[in-house]
Amino acid sequence: MSAPIDGTHDAALQSWVASANAPGTDFPVQNLPLGVFARSGDARPRIGCAIGDQVLDLEACAERGLLRGLPEDVEEACRTVTLNALMGLEPRLRGTLRHRLSHLLRAEGAFVTARNDRADVLLPQSEAEMRLPAAVGDYTDFYASIFHANNVGRMLRPDNPLLPNYRWVPIGYHGRASSLLVSGATVPRPRGQTAPRGEGPPEFGPTRSLDYELEVGAFLGPGNTLGSPIPIAEAEEHVFGLCLANDWSARDVQRWEYQPLGPFLSKSFATSLSPWVVTAEALAPFRVPAFVRPDGDPEPLPHLRGEDDAARGGIDLRLEVLLSSEAMRREGKPPVRVSRSNLRDLYWTLAQMVTHHSSNGCNLRPGDLIASGTVSGPEEESRGCLLERTWRGEQPFTLPTGEERRFLEDGDEVILRGRCERDSFVPIGFGECRGVIERFDEGVRSQT
Numbered sequence: 216m217s218a219p220i221d222g223t224h225d226a227a228l229q230s231w232v233a234s235a236n237a238p239g240t241d242f243p244v245q246n247l248p249l250g251v252f253a254r255s256g257d258a259r260p261r262i263g264c265a266i267g268d269q270v271l272d273l274e275a276c277a278e279r280g281l282l283r284g285l286p287e288d289v290e291e292a293c294r295t296v297t298l299n300a301l302m303g304l305e306p307r308l309r310g311t312l313r314h315r316l317s318h319l320l321r322a323e324g325a326f327v328t329a330r331n332d333r334a335d336v337l338l339p340q341s342e343a344e345m346r347l348p349a350a351v352g353d354y355t356d357f358y359a360s361i362f363h364a365n366n367v368g369r370m371l372r373p374d375n376p377l378l379p380n381y382r383w384v385p386i387g388y389h390g391r392a393s394s395l396l397v398s399g400a401t402v403p404r405p406r407g408q409t410a411p412r413g414e415g416p417p418e419f420g421p422t423r424s425l426d427y428e429l430e431v432g433a434f435l436g437p438g439n440t441l442g443s444p445i446p447i448a449e450a451e452e453h454v455f456g457l458c459l460a461n462d463w464s465a466r467d468v469q470r471w472e473y474q475p476l477g478p479f480l481s482k483s484f485a486t487s488l489s490p491w492v493v494t495a496e497a498l499a500p501f502r503v504p505a506f507v508r509p510d511g512d513p514e515p516l517p518h519l520r521g522e523d524d525a526a527r528g529g530i531d532l533r534l535e536v537l538l539s540s541e542a543m544r545r546e547g548k549p550p551v552r553v554s555r556s557n558l559r560d561l562y563w564t565l566a567q568m569v570t571h572h573s574s575n576g577c578n579l580r581p582g583d584l585i586a587s588g589t590v591s592g593p594e595e596e597s598r599g600c601l602l603e604r605t606w607r608g609e610q611p612f613t614l615p616t617g618e619e620r621r622f623l624e625d626g627d628e629v630i631l632r633g634r635c636e637r638d639s640f641v642p643i644g645f646g647e648c649r650g651v652i653e654r655f656d657e658g659v660r661s662q663t
């Protein structure tokens with residue numbers, strides 16, 4: 216079952232941290248996302264909770280006794296340097312932390328508050344250097360948007376865009392955990408083999424069709440033991456929380472290498488993640504029915520079919536991509552929005568991805584990451600990557616500086632944002648996932 220709505224979602228709750236009550240903040244007291252940060256000058260990372268424009272330092276809270284009374288495992292997990300231990304806890308225990316954080320940060324009526332210790336437990340986000348939220352053991356990227364799959368298929372196989380397995384199997388490939396980057400890290404333009412005419416011989420050099428992919432990542436836990444698949448009815452309990460993910464892709468490299476085993480070096484050079492993990496509990500008010508399959512599409516096989524999943528397996532999460540070129544920043548022009556879509560349009564739910572992933576007995580572990588695949592919708596403006604947005608570069612668009620874009624140029628910054636809104640609830644946001652493309656300079660690299 217997915218997490219319930221409770222008192223921590225009450226729209227009347229306010230925080231004593233003033234910036235958390237500002238309309239439009241991503242991090243009101245109803246959100247309470249978790250992340251890992253380092254204070255400047257201190258190398259040891261700590262776990263924090265974003266509140267308004269501040270961070271609540273959980274290590275400092277523990278030192279001041281503010282986590283006293285929580286189950287021992289929870290307090291211990293809060294004093295480690297990644298979220299892995301928290302992700303390994305069963306949902307009931309994770310829930311105790313959310314309730315405590317809500318009490319520590321709410322304005323009134325709290326039996327325990329961090330207000331009196333604020334000088335010691337709170338720091339501005341601008342002083343927190345964000346790290347990856349977890350030590351990711353394995354990273355799997357899915358392909359769960361049928362709109363994305365259909366568009367990409369149309370470019371490759373106009374007569375037969377969607378392969379027959381798509382409606383039966385949540386398609387995925389094994390991603391690379393070592394090149395996961397936290398938002399803000401620069402992305403070096405990768406080199407690779409490309410074959411401009413589609414046949415060999417290929418050439419080797421910097422990619423000419425660098426792309427972003429607008430995706431949502433899910434950190435998993437507690438996970439399963441090898442040989443014990445996770446049933447669909449229990450799959451939600453293994454989703455700890457979500458972040459934004461940019462699966463940078465080199466399309467020319469991908470086109471040459473992807474058959475017969477799927478993407479490899481066209482994807483493994485970098486994936487950027489937003490630093491704050493919005494927990495499954497925080498998302499409870501924004502659950503919606505799973506995507507309704509059009510008439511004529513098959514029902515999923517029984518092991519991928521769940522009553523709760525059909526009723527609440529979707530998440531109403533509005534996503535957008537913004538782009539800013541080096542020249543735009545130089546001229547003081549704000550980033551422009553290039554796409555807008557919604558996670559609820561995925562053909563497969565997160566629970567179906569988790570169940571499918573473990574259905575062969577494969578074990579999932581706390582801190583594993585799965586990503587949704589490019590989140591595209593039915594409209595042109597909801598296409599979640601440039602490959603679709605400019606139709607393989609055939610339909611370029613113009614930036615406010617007059618520059619044209621088919622694919623990403625050096626110095627381009629891509630910004631992903633996500634936000635959940637629903638009447639009678641306080642909106643919550645995901646913060647940002649940013650990355651700037653770094654120029655590939657052979658001369659400089661070979662000298663160093």
Ligand code: MN
Nearest residue numbers: 428462588589
């Ligand atoms: Mn992807």
